[in-house]
Amino acid sequence: MKWARWRAVLVLPFLFLFGGCVERTAVLNPQGPVARMQYDLIMWSVGFMLFIIVVVFTLFAVFLIRYREKPENAGYEPPDEEGNTLLEVVWTAIPILIVAALAVPTVKATFALEKPPTEKVKPITIHVTAANWKWIFSYPEENIETVNYVHIPAGVPVKFKLTSVGPMNSFWVPELGGQKYAMDGMETELILQADKPGSYMGRSANFSGEKFAHMEFEVVAQTGTDFRKWVNEVKQTAPKLDEKKYTQILKPGLVGRMTFSNTHLQWIDHAKQNSHHADGKPMKNDDQSDEAMTNSHHHGE
Amino acid sequence: MKWSEFFVTGEPLIYAADVAIVLTMVGIVFVLTYFKKWKWLWNEWLTTVDHKKIGVMYIICAVLMLFRGGVDALLMRAQLTAPNMKFLDAQHYNEIFTTHGTIMILFMAMPFIIGLMNIVVPLQIGARDVAFPYLNALSFWLFFFGALLFNISFVIGGSPDAGWTAYFPLAGNEFSHGVGNNYYAVALQISGIGTLMTGINFLVTILKMRAPGMTLMRMPMFTWTILITCVLIIFAFPVLTVALALMTFDRVFGTQFFTMANGGMSMLWANLFWIWGHPEVYIVILPSFGIFSEVVSTFAQKRLFGYKAMVGSIVGIAFLSFIVWVHHFFTMGAGPAVNSAFSITTMAIAIPTGVKIFNWLFTIRKGKIRFTTAMLWSLAFIPNFVIGGVTGVMLAMAAADYQYHNSYFLIAHFHYVLIAGTVFACFAGLHYWYPKMFGHILNERLGKWTFWLFMIGFNVCFFPMYFLGLMGMTRRMYTYSAGLGWTPLNVVATVGAVLMGIGFIVLCYNIYYSARYGERDMTGDPWNGRTLEWATASPPVHYNFPVTPVVEDVDAYWVMKKKYGGFHVKEEDLKPIHMPSNSGRPFWMSVAFFVAGFGLVFKWFALAIVGALFIVLGLILRSFEDDDGYHIPVDEIKRMERAARKGA
Amino acid sequence: MGANSHRESFPWKHIIGFLLSLVLTFAALWVALSSGLPLKAVIVIIVVFAVIQASLQLFMFMHVNESDSGRIQTFNMAYSFFIAIVVVAGSIWVMQFVL
């Protein structure tokens, strides 16, 4: 995308002007195919938008300077013109073309983002549970769980399955791609992928109560082998999570990073709570999940 | 409930506010008593059904609310100036941004617009009053007491703290235990009912009470935008009514609409809120377009370019505004088909909006532009709104929106459209129609100071926010850490906010200064206007026009001036004028609404029922009322006309 | 002026409207409970019946198109039905994935 780069050049001066720099400007510093697709789309639109701004501002400036009331033109009588069909058709048609030029890649990208960016690598799944005010990451295949940080293998698409216990949050790692909401009783899916190992800031983008501003997490992308190594290490060294501990974690408040060698999905999946499509997944003894199961049982079908 | 829960305590700011409120109250009571103005207040204002006075009261409230919302904004900017600031705590910050948003949209922008339309629309169409003057008074008082109810939450019971969008489950009983969000639900409900009635009232007024000869396609552009806005109000506000009612049921009566258990669904709230919320945006922006059209055409001294296209684009925008709401929650997982469809409808709004921008540009082309304050606001609107508009198109692109959503990019965008659109329009309209309202002109020098301070401040405040958004700063954060690199831009933004605040102070001073020393408008037409409101005296006599004017073309008054040298009334044409009587009932019925609402907020159902009974009583009394108003005899009209035109 | 310019001596319009309403009500009941049609067909048919019955009320009983504001009234009702469809169908479509 040479064209896109060229347009980026137009934006960058503004960034420097305002004391930021590209690395800091996370959205314009894509570190994975998803973010890059969005970056390209953004840059594509920025080009058109700058074109519109230039046209309007130029006309505006020229008309203002030329047609202001001056002592010289005191006797000038502005013409009584109703309009100009040709001009009006032109400035209706051009926006239509611009909208079309934006709509096509938008629709394409919107559909593409629902699928893993690459077919070659099998994606991994991580369940994300937002709670007041922490992020819980469960790896169902690896059977480990982390709080407030998440390790992912670079170059592998990651399917984040998002849900929430309580207020709605939004899962956003700007350098890796756009966000999606994590909502109670629902499961949303966000696919991200990192190009290379590195650390990326993530945060909640949707207000969820008092300590919402502190709902940050770190995404650590590692090479495949490093990731495996980390998983094994966690499995061997991290403590087990039990329901008591888990209930404690869910209590409103801030917690630090935590690591466990099993997942809470064994006894509860909040995404299945309260939803219509309950699949009747067996849930263990605890009261809450029992209730959740009956609640979600659909009588009619 | 304990007294300590009833009265908000703990913060010095709140004690200061308590003291200020008490002192203001005492002051007002003292002044009214000392100058023996109680009777005047009741007869001239509280019981009035005159659309011009009601409009003035709307605008006074809107300016007060602009002050309150502005103070909220400055507090937020102060807190965000530097990382890890301890100026406000999280809870306080959350309450402030919630009230800022709610107040600015519902209690500032809307009443300002409704105030201007109250004053101007009947004059522009050559009518004596609105179709239902009594209902109009009720609308105002419902708005007023709704706003009052919302504002007392600050000192009694606690403010709402779940954002102006009040998303569930955060705003539900599970996470919001105080009465703050009850206030939100009930106060918005009460003022919303008033707004709905205004919509019906003005729709009927515009459709049925235009002066002879004023066909739809000869209506002034502002009237056109109000007509369409009324349609939006009529079909959007019932959705808010229902959403708020369901919220009240959930919070007060324990139903399960948006709860986390027993099948409740928080997404439903977002869906209903935005079905209303998006048309709401156009309810405040379309009239602004109307104001700009009037002002630009008047001060370019040239008729509006492409009148028909302008009308068509308003209708188009209004139509589209009902089918775009999902773009407020593209990230809620509705899937690519839904997102794509709403993405396209949203972008399509840019087309009619673009048409309008070019029509305004070509209105000033070949014109003879006079840079009055009103014109400066209108001209500044064009480039600023275009910045807001194009970033709006960027936000409309679903796939890209995932990166902008809920970030400061979004904040910057909607402040660019709402301030450069609505607030600039309110200021333009205020300066433009001020002589019509009060008979004197707002000082131009001070006006220009306000303009430059506010306009520059606005850009300094909000332009950096686009970049803060791209840097990952999300909305509603009460603090941020130092290492993120967000500090410089936040400092700049705060400076801008302060400039805007100074601009507002200059405006207030200007109102005072002009009242004392301002240039009186004796002609009724200080700007060489084009539409019928300039054919009456400034301020107009309460019956507006001694005889109904006859309209021959668009820009009716302009044509009259060209053809006949003005609007002349022959004394032999005068006939007795029928006018509606004043009534105190809208006022006390709204008090009853307030009482019922207050009871509902605190779940004091006995009080709520008492309030409700008084509302019913008011309705019954109204039904049995047999008051046909009164007639002003011809001699009286002659006398008043001479008095109003004295010195012309 | 439509309905009221010629004064009828017997309320034919009302009686026809009433009978048609009854027929449509019972027909919808039969379609829903005893026809054995597939669910989608049932839904479509009963909704169509409801819309017809609503229009009967509007035109036969309420005289929506009479008076000098008849066109405004008719347009107003038509537009409100459009909004109703947008709100109902739109909400269901948007939230289908969680229903």
Place this chain on the structure above:
Amino acid sequence: MGEAAHRYDETLPLEYRTQESRLNILGFWIFLGAEVALFATLFATYLVLFQRTGSGPTAGELFEVQDVLIETLLLLTSSFTCGLAIFEMRRGRISGLIAWLLVTLLLGAGFITFEIREFIHYVHEGATMQTSAFLSSFFVLVGTHGAHVSVGIGWMILIIIQLLQRGFTPKTARKVFIVSLYWHFLDVVWIFIFTLVYLLGMVI
């Protein structure tokens, strides 16, 4: 308002004769448009939530065709008799008008009685507004309609009193006409409640 308010047109039916009446009637039609949007939102809420029954009963378990049919017939007939009342008014027969209005009132009261009985029955079965999202939306949708009908009954009583006090005037005629619009409109809403709530609930 101006002279226009008193523009009087003898050729029109009584309720349309003054400009003020014409404005009122149009305003009420527009209000009905807003009511359509209001009920549409309630319907949307119900249709989104009606299968989310939580631990409570489903629509199929709850609804009984007999009760619903009785309510439907009562309201349908009352709409018809209300139409007859207007017919009588336009023929200038005040006794016919009042008689049909009273019949309408009685039918409406019957409808409300049955509806309240139905609600009480549900509550006794443990199906309350607080039980599940389905029941919350059911009670609020059907209850809002019921509240409208109750308001309609009270309103009609006020107008009958005024008719008895003042006889036929352009004002009372207009009021009767407007309340009849309201009443018919409630039947329109009920048609959709019958279809989308009860019939749909019984088939799914």
